[in-house]
Amino acid sequence: MLGTTRIIQSSDKPDLFSFKNIRLDFPILEEKVHGKQLVYLDSAATTQKPRVVIDTLRDYYEKCNSNVHRAVHYLGEKATRGYESSRKSIAQFINAEDVREIVFTRGTTESVNLVASSYGRTFLKPGDEVLISYLEHHSNIVPWQIVCNQTGAQLKVAPINDQGEIILEEFKKLLSPKTKIVSIAQVSNALGTINPLEKMIPMAHDVGAVVLVDGAQAASHMSVDVQKLGCDFYAFSGHKIYGPTGIGVLYGKAHLLEKMPPYHGGGEMILSVTFEKTTYNEIPYKFEAGTPNIAGAFGMQAALKYVSGIGLDNIAAYESGLLQYATLKLSRIPGLKLIGTAKNKACVLSFTLEGIHPHDIGTILDREGVAIRTGHHCAMPVMQRFGVPATARVSLGIYNNREDIDIFVEALLKVGEIFR
Amino acid sequence: MSLQELYQEVIVDHSKSPRNFGKIDRASHAEGYNPLCGDKVDVYVKLDGNRVKEISFKGNGCAISTASASLMTEFAKLKTIEEVRKVSDEFQSMITHEDYEPHMDIGKLAVFQGVREFPTRVKCATLAWHTLKSALKGREEIVSTE
Numbered sequence: 086m087l088g089t090t091r092i093i094q095s096s097d098k099p100d101l102f103s104f105k106n107i108r109l110d111f112p113i114l115e116e117k118v119h120g121k122q123l124v125y126l127d128s129a130a131t132t133q134k135p136r137v138v139i140d141t142l143r144d145y146y147e148k149c150n151s152n153v154h155r156a157v158h159y160l161g162e163k164a165t166r167g168y169e170s171s172r173k174s175i176a177q178f179i180n181a182e183d184v185r186e187i188v189f190t191r192g193t194t195e196s197v198n199l200v201a202s203s204y205g206r207t208f209l210k211p212g213d214e215v216l217i218s219y220l221e222h223h224s225n226i227v228p229w230q231i232v233c234n235q236t237g238a239q240l241k242v243a244p245i246n247d248q249g250e251i252i253l254e255e256f257k258k259l260l261s262p263k264t265k266i267v268s269i270a271q272v273s274n275a276l277g278t279i280n281p282l283e284k285m286i287p288m289a290h291d292v293g294a295v296v297l298v299d300g301a302q303a304a305s306h307m308s309v310d311v312q313k314l315g316c317d318f319y320a321f322s323g324h325k326i327y328g329p330t331g332i333g334v335l336y337g338k339a340h341l342l343e344k345m346p347p348y349h350g351g352g353e354m355i356l357s358v359t360f361e362k363t364t365y366n367e368i369p370y371k372f373e374a375g376t377p378n379i380a381g382a383f384g385m386q387a388a389l390k391y392v393s394g395i396g397l398d399n400i401a402a403y404e405s406g407l408l409q410y411a412t413l414k415l416s417r418i419p420g421l422k423l424i425g426t427a428k429n430k431a432c433v434l435s436f437t438l439e440g441i442h443p444h445d446i447g448t449i450l451d452r453e454g455v456a457i458r459t460g461h462h463c464a465m466p467v468m469q470r471f472g473v474p475a476t477a478r479v480s481l482g483i484y485n486n487r488e489d490i491d492i493f494v495e496a497l498l499k500v501g502e503i504f505r
Numbered sequence: 506m507s508l509q510e511l512y513q514e515v516i517v518d519h520s521k522s523p524r525n526f527g528k529i530d531r532a533s534h535a536e537g538y539n540p541l542c543g544d545k546v547d548v549y550v551k552l553d554g555n556r557v558k559e560i561s562f563k564g565n566g567c568a569i570s571t572a573s574a575s576l577m578t579e580f581a582k583l584k585t586i587e588e589v590r591k592v593s594d595e596f597q598s599m600i601t602h603e604d605y606e607p608h609m610d611i612g613k614l615a616v617f618q619g620v621r622e623f624p625t626r627v628k629c630a631t632l633a634w635h636t637l638k639s640a641l642k643g644r645e646e647i648v649s650t651e
């Protein structure tokens with residue numbers, strides 16, 4: 086559970102969290118790796134889970150497990166209530182107008198595929214255009230390539246500058262009445278860039294496009310208000326916001342979801358079935374065929390409650406301090422080049438070390454207990470844009486602190502020693 | 506297994522100054538790719554009968570994959586195709602089998618033994634060898650580790 090004295094006051098750093106306490110909420114941080122204390126710097130890949138989430142999953146299976154929306158018995162009713170209560174929490178978390186606008190999925194990837202398949206295949210025509218950016222994760226590229234191939238629509242890609250920011254003038258130039266769908270990450274997983282959606286979404290709406298926001302990397306770092314953003318769809322994953330894997334969300338404006346055909350067929354998504362005709366269920370159930378990840382929904386609710394308890398604005402402020410500290414420390418390392426230096430950035434630091442391949446950096450740091458990600462981060466176009474085959478990436482979460490960064494920098498110096 | 510055992514001096518040396526680096530014109534060629542880390546290697550071979558007359562590689566990879574390619578080219582030069590195949594199999598078994606027992610002397614290539622303890626790095630060490638095999642078959646195709 087959340088402690089009562091989360092916020093401590095100190096003269097020079099007002100409102101700084103007591104992150105010592107936050108770390109205690111995450112059992113995995115006690116683990117030793119190769120005999121060293123684990124320093125987890127790969128939260129953009131997946132976040133670690135607080136004890137409340139782990140306990141919620143266990144409690145669900147021990148005390149509640151049952152199928153949803155099907156049984157008259159006690160457990161079935163309890164599971165259904167919990168599942169729907171989670172949907173409500175998600176709606177509140179992103180400030181959706183209507184709880185029916187929240188569709189459970191397996192994660193961001195499935196959410197994007199759902200929109201691409203259902204909305205895209207229904208409404209895209211030859212000559213139409215889908216606009217994405219150079220910053221996108223493969224899961225916000227490939228589904229659009231597939232649907233463009235199927236429909237004859239064209240995929241357009243907004244370029245980025247040397248800092249890793251989308252060039253707004255170019256983005257605007259690529260928009261036209263042909264643009265039917267714009268799909269953009271709120272935060273880039275490879276570089277950490279926070280995109281100016283408050284400018285981009287109105288531009289897209291001006292030409293009549295619907296906008297999907299890939300919030301996979303954003304939801305855990307900043308407060309999200311889908312009504313204020315004005316996006317038509319918003320996708321995010323439970324496991325990147327301190328919740329379980331295998332559960333995620335697609336938010337969609339009700340009037341859009343209503344005119345979209347189902348994505349999968351099966352149980353749950355129907356009202357009645359005969360061999361002549363099937364009547365589909367209402368939204369959001371129309372999109373939730375089959376037995377869903379019920380435990381995941383419970384766990385996701387626990388995770389959202391946990392981060393809301395800390396406060397997304399507090400998290401954003403804390404992480405921004407950490408990012409500044411880490412950026413400063415890294416900038417002092419000879420031969421280190423930061424890839425992605427946007428003015429507006431989330432807690433992600435992608436970098437290369439002169440003469441040393443990221444893969445070697447990753448292995449050496451791992452032996453020091455420091456977990457970072459190396460590779461192309463499922464964003465190969467970004468790597469190509471910066472002319473590197475791969476980068477090393479540090480990404481931070483609420484349980485990280487300055488000491489983690491110091492240990493990481495220490496370990497980085499070892500890399501230099503081995504390759505001296 | 507320590508890092509020093511993985512990154513032995515020979516490996517660091519070959520990764521920093523790879524031997525037989527570059528393209529050979531009018532040679533058999535194959536391209537290897539490891540999508541996991543983006544490592545790419547091109548291997549070029551020219552045969553004289555069934556003997557490797559010239560061999561080189563080009564590429565962009567981590568220390569393990571670069572050193573492996575470099576040491577491989579050093580080794581394979583002037584060997585017969587049959588010898589190269591045998592050593593390639595021995596090398597593969599050395600870094601993938603936990604209870605590996607040497608069947609033959611593979612000289613300097615033994616420095617890669619430590620890779621066995623780093624499962625995420627096995628493919629880095631074998632990429633060049635897979636690619637060489639393919640070049641020897643004279644097939645122009647991309648070899649992928651996945």
Ligand SMILES: Cc1ncc(COP(=O)(O)O)c(C=O)c1O
Nearest residue numbers: 192193194222224274301302322
């Ligand atoms: C920006 C972004 N979009 C989409 C995804 C895909 O999320 P998931 O794998 O949870 O479906 C990720 C995950 O790495 C991501 O970082």
